[in-house]
Amino acid sequence: MKDKTVSTSEERFRDLLLKGLAGDAALYHVFLRELSTHLRSFLRRRLSRLPDDVEDLVQETLLAIHNQRHTYDADQPVTAWVHAIARYKLVDLLRSRSRREVLNDPLDDQLDVFTESETEAVDARRDLAVLLEQLPDNQRLPIVHMRLEGLSVIETARVTGMSESAVKVGVHRGLKALAVLIRSDHED
Amino acid sequence: MKTDDLIQLLASDTAAVQPRVWRQRYALALGAGVIGALLLMVGMLGVRPDIAVVAQIPAFWVKFAFPGAVAAGVLLVAMRLSRPGVPLGLAPWVIPVPVLALWLLGVIELAGATPEQREVLFWGTTWATCPVYVALLSVPAFIALLWVMKSLAPTRLALAGAMAGLLAGTVGAATYALYCPESGASFLGVWYLIGMLVPTALGAIMGPRVLRW
Numbered sequence: 001m002k003d004k005t006v007s008t009s010e011e012r013f014r015d016l017l018l019k020g021l022a023g024d025a026a027l028y029h030v031f032l033r034e035l036s037t038h039l040r041s042f043l044r045r046r047l048s049r050l051p052d053d054v055e056d057l058v059q060e061t062l063l064a065i066h067n068q069r070h071t072y073d074a075d076q077p078v079t080a081w082v083h084a085i086a087r088y089k090l091v092d093l094l095r096s097r098s099r100r101e102v103l104n105d106p107l108d109d110q111l112d113v114f115t116e117s118e119t120e121a122v123d124a125r126r127d128l129a130v131l132l133e134q135l136p137d138n139q140r141l142p143i144v145h146m147r148l149e150g151l152s153v154i155e156t157a158r159v160t161g162m163s164e165s166a167v168k169v170g171v172h173r174g175l176k177a178l179a180v181l182i183r184s185d186h187e188d
Numbered sequence: 189m190k191t192d193d194l195i196q197l198l199a200s201d202t203a204a205v206q207p208r209v210w211r212q213r214y215a216l217a218l219g220a221g222v223i224g225a226l227l228l229m230v231g232m233l234g235v236r237p238d239i240a241v242v243a244q245i246p247a248f249w250v251k252f253a254f255p256g257a258v259a260a261g262v263l264l265v266a267m268r269l270s271r272p273g274v275p276l277g278l279a280p281w282v283i284p285v286p287v288l289a290l291w292l293l294g295v296i297e298l299a300g301a302t303p304e305q306r307e308v309l310f311w312g313t314t315w316a317t318c319p320v321y322v323a324l325l326s327v328p329a330f331i332a333l334l335w336v337m338k339s340l341a342p343t344r345l346a347l348a349g350a351m352a353g354l355l356a357g358t359v360g361a362a363t364y365a366l367y368c369p370e371s372g373a374s375f376l377g378v379w380y381l382i383g384m385l386v387p388t389a390l391g392a393i394m395g396p397r398v399l400r401w
Contacts, residue, residue, distance in 0.1 A: 029195065071341045072271075076273065147193055153200075183400060
């Protein structure tokens with residue numbers, strides 16, 4: 001029974017991801033949404049001692065999956081690929097956290113009563129919107145207009161006076177730069 | 189930012205992705221590494237003047253076959269290390285095969301030689317500089333391959349750095365072979381190998397720092 005659900009979600013993820021990689025934005029959106037639910041329970045199970053960090057890690061992993069999506073091979077199970085990325089980000093977080101604890105006071109050991117359901121999104125502690133502010137205008141403006149105001153590429157191009165391709169490149173580079181900012185955020 | 193907003197944002201960046209782009213990137217990096225090494229060598233050392241003559245001796249070609257065979261195994265491992273969740277399988281076991289074969293060849297060669305010949309075969313006249321040049325000539329490929337490795341998504345950073353370094357080392361070795369006056373199999377199996385292991389060690393040390401993503 002369990003095997004069946006696993007293989008069904010594998011097939012569905014694979015189908016959605018491959019269409020997304022081919023350029024289907026709507027199906028890629030569905031993929032990321034369903035994946036975020038999957039990742040949340042995957043990471044929550046492995047990060048039970050740091051429940052407040054789960055949503056940050058979900059976001060960081062989603063961003064990494066997106067930025068590194070060219071490393072997916074259709075021959076490979078999507079879940080193996082996704083889990084390897086999630087585990088890499090998890091280890092990275094734990095490593096930087098243990099380094100920090102050596103330097104600073106240990107984290108408060110208050111009891112976190114955990115009420116959210118397994119898959120429900122909570123607010124992330126680190127606000128990516130704040131990190132976004134550090135990006136240069138040609139990356140930040142396309143991201144802000146497309147995300148906050150829900151504008152299309154064409155509308156964003158008109159509002160910012162950038163060309164459509166510059167808007168697309170700006171979003172693309174901005175997302176890569178955002179991943180770098182998150183990483184240096186860990187190290188501070 | 190809420191996770192749903194982030195997803196919305198990510199989904200807006202949908203340039204189609206070229207399948208198996210890593211193959212092309214490794215090919216480009218190796219090509220750039222070879223060209224860089226050739227330029228460095230011609231600038232630093234020149235090409236041996238008798239190259240047209242020695243090119244007819246089989247031992248000359250062993251000097252390319254050895255790093256070439258190592259490179260084939262390392263490339264296989266490096267491409268698997270570049271992508272998350274891809275098992276290495278038996279690929280790492282391919283890497284020592286050409287080394288062992290060359291050592292066997294070296295032992296046979298030394299066994300059949302007189303003591304004076306042995307000294308020439310093993311030490312040659314350039315044993316001290318050979319590893320240095322092999323390592324120096326691997327620098328362009330080293331930079332290009334680390335850059336490619338970083339553009340992909342390795343999860344075992346020290347190992348990934350080591351494999352990028354070893355692959356660069358094979359480029360350095362094959363390029364230096366155009367200049368190197370030695371031809372003993374035991375010479376190759378020791379001094380070339382040491383030269384190739386320098387960038388390997390450097391890659392293993394640098395990997396965890398420079399390959400993070």
